[in-house]
Structures are given as C-alpha cells and as structure tokens.
Amino acid sequence: MRAVVVRAFGGPEVLELVDVPVPVAGPGQVRIRVEAAAVNPVDAVTRAGVLAAAGLMEGHGQAGIGWDVAGVVDAVGPRSAGFSPGDRVIGLRDRLDVPLGTYADYVVLDAAAVAPAPAGVPAVAAATLPLNALTADQALDLLGLAGGSTLLVTGAAGAVGGFAVELAALRGLRVVAVAGPADGELVRRLGAEWFAPRGAGLADRVRGLVPGGVDGAIDAALTGVAALGAVRARGSFVAVAAGAAPVGLRGITVRTQWVAADGPALARLSALAGQGRLTLRVAATHPLEDAALAHRRLAEGGLRGRLVLTTGQYTSRT
Structure with a gap:
C-alpha cells in the first residue's frame, strides 16, 4: 500500500510517498481502508521536527503523518468489539x-x-471532525463552566475554534x-453572542462586551497573555498547544489541552455532525500523492476549513 512518511525533518519536500506492507489489526484494533485524511497543523510541526526538538517524540527512523481518518473498516482484530468489516467510521491516531x-x-x-461516521456526510467532510472537535470538546471539559457562563474563544473562525464556539x-x-475582521458573520452563525476582531487591545475590547472579564477562555489562536487579560480574576484558561499557555496571573487557572482519542466522545460528536449541529468545513481536497502541496497550502494560511487528502478508494458519493 501507499503511505506518506517522514525520514528526515524539514519542509514539505521531505514528505515521502512510499510502498509499505498493509498493516495487520492486532487485539483490540481495527484496520480502516482510508478514504480521506485531514491535514492539520500538528502534521506540519511533526514534519518539521518541532515536536522531536521539544522531546515529544524520539525523532529518529520513520515517522507516520496524519491524525484524522474517515473510511471503511476492512479487518477486525481479536477482542475488538463494536465494529465489523464494512462499517463506515472515523478515527483519531493520537500517538x-x-x-x-x-x-x-x-x-x-x-x-x-x-467511532461510526456521521450519517449522510461525505468522507472528506467527516475526516475534518476527530482531532479538532475532540480538542474543542476536551478543552471545554477542562474549563468546566456552568451553563450561562461567558467564554472567550480565540481563533474562532478556525477549525478548533469553530467547533469550540458551536x-x-x-x-x-x-x-x-x-x-479576523471579515469573520463576524461566520462566528455568529456558529453560535457566538459577541464578536471581537483580533488585534491590539483585545482584552479591553472583550471587557467592553463583558464587564469584569469572561469566566473562561479557549485560546485556539495561541494569543497567550492578550487573551488572558480578558479573563476575570480566578477564571479559567485553556491553551490548545504545548508551550502556548501564559502564566496564571490574578489567580486564573491555566491548563494546556492535550487531545486524547476517545471513541465514545467521538461517537457523540459524530452524531451531532450527522444532525447538522456541528459544521464540517473543507477548504480543498488533494490526492494522497500531493501531500507536499497540501502542506505548502497550509503554510500559506488564510484557510477556512481543513485541507483533506483523498486516496483512490474515495468517491464523492462516500
């Protein structure tokens, strides 16, 4: 089979399309025939060696790329209850x-x-759900805010931020x-009560909308202290990337969200997407062999939605 791997860190050009044996599903595992895989920022920092330099991976030998998947169960290992060959699924590779x-x-x-794939949703759209929606959902769990509380979400037009708003x-x-200044209509459609354009003076603008500051924040744009200043004393703050969390001034509880695969939670999110209650946004698709091109497009920024790689096993009807 074909797979995109990294054997030396660097720019998009280090992504290699190689032929490798088809993996075997072991105990408690399933093998998925991939139809679509989303391209995420974590893929780019893995490829560039940033995670290895931070001590988060060993950084030698061959590294696989890609966290999100949508496809069809092809084989089931021993003691793998809940799935059968032919099931349409989504999943998260979090190692x-x-x-x-x-x-x-x-x-x-x-x-x-x-988890089961969202009903009636094409695989390219379904592939954008696992990593970003689970990150947003688990960040909200960390905050633990009660209904009626106020929440700041930075990067609200992005993938994690958009799911966090919804x-x-x-x-x-x-x-x-x-x-961004042009994203007000989008984020309100996702469910935001207020919109604050990004830029200098963010904390004061947010406090003008919510006097005294918000109860909590999810910093999907990694703005750090700028977003922290909008949170009330003894509020809560969650950063969604390593090294992006500010010091917890004014008694604010600051945590970093490390996403973890969670089939039951993903099934719940998938059901919401199938009901149209979560918005799945695809910026563009590329064939698997054009992974380097997709990484270059990701680096250019400005995307609203995820780039998605498709295999030869994908059709627009799936």
Whole structure:
C-alpha cells in the first residue's frame, strides 16, 4: 500500500510517498481502508521536527503523518468489539512515535479510538471532525463552566475554534468569538453572542462586551497573555498547544489541552455532525500523492476549513 512518511525533518519536500506492507489489526484494533485524511497543523510541526526538538517524540527512523481518518473498516482484530468489516467510521491516531499515520491507503487504530461516521456526510467532510472537535470538546471539559457562563474563544473562525464556539453554545455558554475582521458573520452563525476582531487591545475590547472579564477562555489562536487579560480574576484558561499557555496571573487557572482519542466522545460528536449541529468545513481536497502541496497550502494560511487528502478508494458519493 501507499503511505506518506517522514525520514528526515524539514519542509514539505521531505514528505515521502512510499510502498509499505498493509498493516495487520492486532487485539483490540481495527484496520480502516482510508478514504480521506485531514491535514492539520500538528502534521506540519511533526514534519518539521518541532515536536522531536521539544522531546515529544524520539525523532529518529520513520515517522507516520496524519491524525484524522474517515473510511471503511476492512479487518477486525481479536477482542475488538463494536465494529465489523464494512462499517463506515472515523478515527483519531493520537500517538506521535509510530511509523505510519493516516496519510495512507490503510491504517490500524485501537477500536477505542474509532467511532461510526456521521450519517449522510461525505468522507472528506467527516475526516475534518476527530482531532479538532475532540480538542474543542476536551478543552471545554477542562474549563468546566456552568451553563450561562461567558467564554472567550480565540481563533474562532478556525477549525478548533469553530467547533469550540458551536459546542460551547450547545452547552449553554455565552461566547465571545475572536477572529479576523471579515469573520463576524461566520462566528455568529456558529453560535457566538459577541464578536471581537483580533488585534491590539483585545482584552479591553472583550471587557467592553463583558464587564469584569469572561469566566473562561479557549485560546485556539495561541494569543497567550492578550487573551488572558480578558479573563476575570480566578477564571479559567485553556491553551490548545504545548508551550502556548501564559502564566496564571490574578489567580486564573491555566491548563494546556492535550487531545486524547476517545471513541465514545467521538461517537457523540459524530452524531451531532450527522444532525447538522456541528459544521464540517473543507477548504480543498488533494490526492494522497500531493501531500507536499497540501502542506505548502497550509503554510500559506488564510484557510477556512481543513485541507483533506483523498486516496483512490474515495468517491464523492462516500
């Protein structure tokens, strides 16, 4: 089968399309015939060696690329209850140091990291859900805000931020969304009560909307202290990337969200997407062999939605 791997860190040009044996599903695992795999920023920093330099992966040998997958169960290992060949599924590969990721024709995942695909949703759209929606959902769990509380979401027009706005609204939170000046209509459509354009003076603008500051913040844009200043004393703050969390001034509880695969939670999110209650946004698709081109487009920025790689096993009807 084909797979995209990294054997030396660097720019998009280091992504290699190689032929490797089809992996075998072991105990508690399922093998998925990949139809679509989303391209995420974590893929780029893995490729560039940033995670290895930070000590988050060993950084030698072959590294697989890709976390998100949508496809069809192809084989089931022993003691892998809940799935059968032919099931349409989505899943999350959350381990860094593995030789194969989801940029491949087939991928093996723990059954506990897999969930039924959203009903009636094409695979390219379904592939944008696992990493970003789970990150947003788990960040909200970390905050633990009660219904009616106020929440700041930076990067609200992005993938994680957009899901955070929608999921927060579903939990009964009142959201201040921070995004680019042209994104006000989008974030309000996602469920934000207020919109604050990003830029200098963010904390004062947010406090003008919510006097005294918001109860909590999800910093999807990694703005750090700028977003922290908008949070009330003894509030809560969650950063969604390593090294991006500011010091917890004024008694603010600051945490970093490390996403974890969670099949039951992913099933719940998938059901919401199938009901049209979560918005799945695809910026563009590329064939698997054009992974380097997709990484170059990701680096250019400005995307609204995820780039998605497709295999030869994908059709627009799936």
